[in-house]
Amino acid sequence: MNDQQRPRTPDAVVPVAAVPDAAPASRAFDGTWDLVAEFLARQGVDTVFGLPGDDVLVVSAFERAGIRLVWCRDQRLAVHMASGYAVTSGRTGVCVVGKGPAVANAVGGLLEAATGCSPVLLLAGGTAVESEGARTFQDAPALALAAPVTKWAGRVTHPDRLLPALRRAAALVREAPRGPVFLEIPDGFLEQRFEVVEHLLDSRPPLPARYTAPEPPAEVSGAKRPVVLAGGGLRGARVPGAAERLAEALGAALLVTASGRGSVAESHPLFCGLAGLYAQPPVRTLLDDCDLVVTLGSRLEETATEGLPQGVPVCQVNVDADEFSYDWPGPLVHGDAAATAHHWADALGTGAAGAGRETGPTRPADGGWTCRITAVRRDLEAWAALPAHPELPDDQVRVKAVVREISRALPERAVVVHENGLMDIWSYLYPVLRLPAGTRSVVPSEQTTLGYGAAAAAGAKLAAPEAPVVAIVGDGAFDLLRVELPTLLRERIGLTYVILDNGGYGWLQRMVDNLDGPPHLFTADDPARPEFDGGVLTWTVAKPADTAEALRAAMSAAAEGRVAVVRVRCSADDWPPVTGVASDEEIRACAAPAGPR
Incomplete structure (x- = not known):
C-alpha cells in the first residue's frame, strides 16, 4: 500500500494541542x-x-x-x-x-x-x-x-x-x-x-418551570352560588384583575382576606368586602348560603375562616403545598393563584380584562345569586352610613366617622397601612374604609405584632415615595415607634399617622369590660398624651367637626416630607362590631339596615 492508498484521519479528529479558555474575569x-x-x-x-x-x-x-x-x-x-x-x-x-x-x-x-x-x-x-x-x-x-x-x-x-x-x-x-x-x-x-x-x-433568581394551569375542577365549573376569596398571595400579581375575572366567570361574590386587600378593585359590582373576623352580618348570611368557596393565595388562617360554612367545598389555589389548609373539604390546586384564576376565567368564557367583550357567567348559575350579592352590597352601604354607638355623647368623636373621612381624603394609588388593635379594626371594615383604585394595603399577618404597622409605614413610604402613605394605628402601637421618630425626621420620611387614642390598650380593656372588671385598667380616663417633640406636626381631633380639616392639613404636610400626626381622642366604648369584641346581638343591632330600600 502506497501513501496515496493509506487511509487518512478525518480532519475533525486530528489531535491538536488544547488551547485553554481565557480565565473568567x-x-x-x-x-x-x-x-x-x-x-x-x-x-x-x-x-x-x-x-x-x-x-x-x-x-x-x-x-x-x-x-x-x-x-x-x-x-x-x-x-x-x-x-x-x-x-x-x-x-x-x-x-x-x-x-x-x-x-x-x-x-x-x-x-x-x-x-x-x-x-x-x-x-x-x-x-x-x-x-x-x-x-x-x-x-x-x-x-x-x-x-x-x-x-x-x-x-x-x-x-x-x-x-x-x-x-x-x-x-x-x-x-x-x-x-x-x-x-x-x-x-x-x-x-x-x-x-x-x-x-x-450578577446573580439572577431561578427561572420558574413552565406552568400549565389545570382545567377548573368539577366543583368549580358546577357551582351555582359560589364565592371567590382573594388572599395575600395575589399581592403584586404581574397581571392584575385575576380575582375579578374569575368572579365574573362564575357569577360569584368576591371577598378578600385582610392581607388580600388592595389586590381587588373595591368598586367592582361583585365585591362585598372582607371575609372572616371582619365580615359583617350581610356577608356572613351570604356565606351561609353559598355552595363553593374558591380561595386564591390564602393560607386560610383563623381570622380568614371565621364564618365559612362547614361542609361546603373549599377549592384552594396555592403556590406551595405547605400553604394549603388541610382542615377543609374540596380540591387543592397547586399553582400560581393569579395565573390559575385567569386561566379558569378563560376556560369559563370571560374575555380578557378591558377587551370590551361581554363578561359574566357562562355556566348555569343560580339566577338569584347575583341579586343576593347586589342586596348585600346595598345593606353594607346602608350600614356604613349609620352613625356608630348612638348611646355615646353627641360631641364624642366616632372612629367609624373618622375612618370614613379617611376614605374620602385618600387619592388613587395611595398606600394605607394598618395596625390591629381595637379602634383600628374599624379600618378593616368595608365599606367604612373603601380603598380607591390602585391603593396598596399593608396589614399585619395573623401574628398582629404590636407596632408592626406603625414601623412598616416608614418602609412603605420609602418604597413608594410619590404615593401618599396613611397609617391608621392605635396609641399603644404608636408608642413603640416613638424611639424611631428621630429616624423618620432625619430621613424626611413624610407620611401621615392617624392615632386612635384611648389612652392605652383598648382591646384588653374591652375584654375586662365584658367581665365587669374595673374601668380604665388598660386605658386612661382622659386619653390625651403629651405632644411630640422635635419636629413632628400634630393635629388633635377632639370633636367630630375637626376631622376633615385635620386630615387635609396633615396629608398636605406629609407631602412636603414632614411626619404628620392626627391624634383622635376616642373612647374604648367605641368598639367595632366584630366577633370577640362584641356579642352576636350587638353586632346584629349595629348592622341593621337603615330603613326601607
Missing part, C-alpha cells in the same frame, strides 16, 4: 461589606434598614455602593420597616444588625415577616469562626433563634462561601411563597480581601 474587594454591598446593588437593592454592631465599616461600604442607609434605633422596628418596604414595592427588603442580642431583638420582626410572606433579607454579625465555643462577647445561638421563623438561616463559615451564601439567600427570599432569610457573617474575616468571579455577582 475576577473582581477584588477589600472587605466583607464591600462585597455584600456590591452584590446587593446589582440585585437592585437601593435601601437598607438596620442598626449595625461594632463593625461600622458597613456604613461606608453601602455608601460607596450608592445604597441608602436608614439606620434605626431598634432592630425589631428596622425589620418591620424592611417588611413594609418589601410588601409595598414587591422587592426584597434588606436589614443589617449586629450579633447576639441584636439578632434576638430582631426575631419578632422575622416572625411577622414569615407569616406575612414578606421577602426580607436579614444580615447579621456573628462570632468569629476561630472563636466558636470560647464564650466570646455577645456570642449567641443566632441560627437557632432565626431558623424557626425564616425560610433559611445560614452562617458563612469560610470567606470563599460568602458569595455563594449571598446568592442562595437572594434566590430563596424571592422564591414563592416569599419570606424572610437570615445570613450570619462572622467577625473573623470582615476585613479580609476577597476575589470573586465577576459574573457571579
Whole structure:
C-alpha cells in the first residue's frame, strides 16, 4: 500500500494541542461589606434598614455602593420597616444588625415577616469562626433563634462561601411563597480581601418551570352560588384583575382576606368586602348560603375562616403545598393563584380584562345569586352610613366617622397601612374604609405584632415615595415607634399617622369590660398624651367637626416630607362590631339596615 492508498484521519479528529479558555474575569474587594454591598446593588437593592454592631465599616461600604442607609434605633422596628418596604414595592427588603442580642431583638420582626410572606433579607454579625465555643462577647445561638421563623438561616463559615451564601439567600427570599432569610457573617474575616468571579455577582433568581394551569375542577365549573376569596398571595400579581375575572366567570361574590386587600378593585359590582373576623352580618348570611368557596393565595388562617360554612367545598389555589389548609373539604390546586384564576376565567368564557367583550357567567348559575350579592352590597352601604354607638355623647368623636373621612381624603394609588388593635379594626371594615383604585394595603399577618404597622409605614413610604402613605394605628402601637421618630425626621420620611387614642390598650380593656372588671385598667380616663417633640406636626381631633380639616392639613404636610400626626381622642366604648369584641346581638343591632330600600 502506497501513501496515496493509506487511509487518512478525518480532519475533525486530528489531535491538536488544547488551547485553554481565557480565565473568567475576577473582581477584588477589600472587605466583607464591600462585597455584600456590591452584590446587593446589582440585585437592585437601593435601601437598607438596620442598626449595625461594632463593625461600622458597613456604613461606608453601602455608601460607596450608592445604597441608602436608614439606620434605626431598634432592630425589631428596622425589620418591620424592611417588611413594609418589601410588601409595598414587591422587592426584597434588606436589614443589617449586629450579633447576639441584636439578632434576638430582631426575631419578632422575622416572625411577622414569615407569616406575612414578606421577602426580607436579614444580615447579621456573628462570632468569629476561630472563636466558636470560647464564650466570646455577645456570642449567641443566632441560627437557632432565626431558623424557626425564616425560610433559611445560614452562617458563612469560610470567606470563599460568602458569595455563594449571598446568592442562595437572594434566590430563596424571592422564591414563592416569599419570606424572610437570615445570613450570619462572622467577625473573623470582615476585613479580609476577597476575589470573586465577576459574573457571579450578577446573580439572577431561578427561572420558574413552565406552568400549565389545570382545567377548573368539577366543583368549580358546577357551582351555582359560589364565592371567590382573594388572599395575600395575589399581592403584586404581574397581571392584575385575576380575582375579578374569575368572579365574573362564575357569577360569584368576591371577598378578600385582610392581607388580600388592595389586590381587588373595591368598586367592582361583585365585591362585598372582607371575609372572616371582619365580615359583617350581610356577608356572613351570604356565606351561609353559598355552595363553593374558591380561595386564591390564602393560607386560610383563623381570622380568614371565621364564618365559612362547614361542609361546603373549599377549592384552594396555592403556590406551595405547605400553604394549603388541610382542615377543609374540596380540591387543592397547586399553582400560581393569579395565573390559575385567569386561566379558569378563560376556560369559563370571560374575555380578557378591558377587551370590551361581554363578561359574566357562562355556566348555569343560580339566577338569584347575583341579586343576593347586589342586596348585600346595598345593606353594607346602608350600614356604613349609620352613625356608630348612638348611646355615646353627641360631641364624642366616632372612629367609624373618622375612618370614613379617611376614605374620602385618600387619592388613587395611595398606600394605607394598618395596625390591629381595637379602634383600628374599624379600618378593616368595608365599606367604612373603601380603598380607591390602585391603593396598596399593608396589614399585619395573623401574628398582629404590636407596632408592626406603625414601623412598616416608614418602609412603605420609602418604597413608594410619590404615593401618599396613611397609617391608621392605635396609641399603644404608636408608642413603640416613638424611639424611631428621630429616624423618620432625619430621613424626611413624610407620611401621615392617624392615632386612635384611648389612652392605652383598648382591646384588653374591652375584654375586662365584658367581665365587669374595673374601668380604665388598660386605658386612661382622659386619653390625651403629651405632644411630640422635635419636629413632628400634630393635629388633635377632639370633636367630630375637626376631622376633615385635620386630615387635609396633615396629608398636605406629609407631602412636603414632614411626619404628620392626627391624634383622635376616642373612647374604648367605641368598639367595632366584630366577633370577640362584641356579642352576636350587638353586632346584629349595629348592622341593621337603615330603613326601607
